[in-house]
Amino acid sequence: MEKIILLGNGGHAGSVTDSIKQLGQYEIAGFVGRAAAETNGAGFPIIGTDDDLKAIYDSGIRTAFVAIGYLGEGNARERAYGKLKQIGYRLPHIIDPSATLADGAQIGEGTYVAKGAIINVNSHVGKMSIINTGAIVEHDNVVGNFSHIAVGSVLCGNVTVGDNTLVGANATVIQGVEVGSNVIVGAGTTVRYRIESGQIYYGK
Numbered sequence: 001m002e003k004i005i006l007l008g009n010g011g012h013a014g015s016v017t018d019s020i021k022q023l024g025q026y027e028i029a030g031f032v033g034r035a036a037a038e039t040n041g042a043g044f045p046i047i048g049t050d051d052d053l054k055a056i057y058d059s060g061i062r063t064a065f066v067a068i069g070y071l072g073e074g075n076a077r078e079r080a081y082g083k084l085k086q087i088g089y090r091l092p093h094i095i096d097p098s099a100t101l102a103d104g105a106q107i108g109e110g111t112y113v114a115k116g117a118i119i120n121v122n123s124h125v126g127k128m129s130i131i132n133t134g135a136i137v138e139h140d141n142v143v144g145n146f147s148h149i150a151v152g153s154v155l156c157g158n159v160t161v162g163d164n165t166l167v168g169a170n171a172t173v174i175q176g177v178e179v180g181s182n183v184i185v186g187a188g189t190t191v192r193y194r195i196e197s198g199q200i201y202y203g204k
């Protein structure tokens with residue numbers, strides 16, 4: 001089985017770990033993170049820090065996944081992506097077996113599709129994004145890179161979401177609406193009109 005390393009050691013990494021275990025396609029060789037502990041909460045070894053990524057690659061592990069969460073702030077996922085690509089790692093997407101992808105749905109490298117998520121016909125999700133548990137990306141949507149469509153949120157048809165955007169838990173973006181890049185949509189918010197890049201929008 002192909003060996004994979006995971007970057008990140010928080011709750012999101014736990015979800016990704018479970019999906020990888022259930023997929024049965026990769027052997028988790030270990031985690032890379034800041035922690036000095038020898039194992040993480042799920043009992044997997046922590047085999048190094050970011051500084052060891054090149055040595056791990058040279059030891060023969062060529063596949064990695066960034067399992068750091070994203071709540072609309074910081075660029076840890078982007079930095080990790082850049083570092084891994086520079087070294088030469090392959091970054092597959094991980095799609096939990098319980099997720100549903102329709103015909104014509106496309107998913108970029110390093111993207112995670114979590115339990116029970118649905119990506120319907122002709123929707124395109126870019127690289128390094130997260131379509132989290134139970135989220136619905138309806139037909140003909142475009143989700144950019146490094147974005148997070150959080151748990152239980154709904155993008156109705158023909159919605160566009162830019163890069164580095166968080167659509168918060170249980171939020172709804174109605175059909176045809178464009179959400180820019182670097183946007184935070186608060187949990188439970190209904191988005192009915194275009195949101196320009198760089199905005200925080202919540203409580204509606």
Ligand SMILES: CC(C)(COP(=O)(O)OP(=O)(O)OC[C@H]1O[C@@H](n2cnc3c(N)ncnc32)[C@H](O)[C@@H]1OP(=O)(O)O)[C@@H](O)C(=O)NCCC(=O)NCCS
Pocket residue numbers: 071132150151167168169170184185186187188189200201202203204
């Ligand atoms: C929108 C958000 C980013 C605002 O965070 P913040 O800037 O720290 O805001 P605060 O917590 O200081 O709240 C400011 C005010 O807005 C209200 N508020 C915050 N988020 C809200 C939301 N999603 N809906 C309605 N009201 C909200 C607060 O109650 C508070 O009101 P008050 O001043 O009357 O007490 C955050 O609350 C949020 O919804 N994040 C998304 C979380 C999420 O979906 N996580 C996904 C996990 S998978």
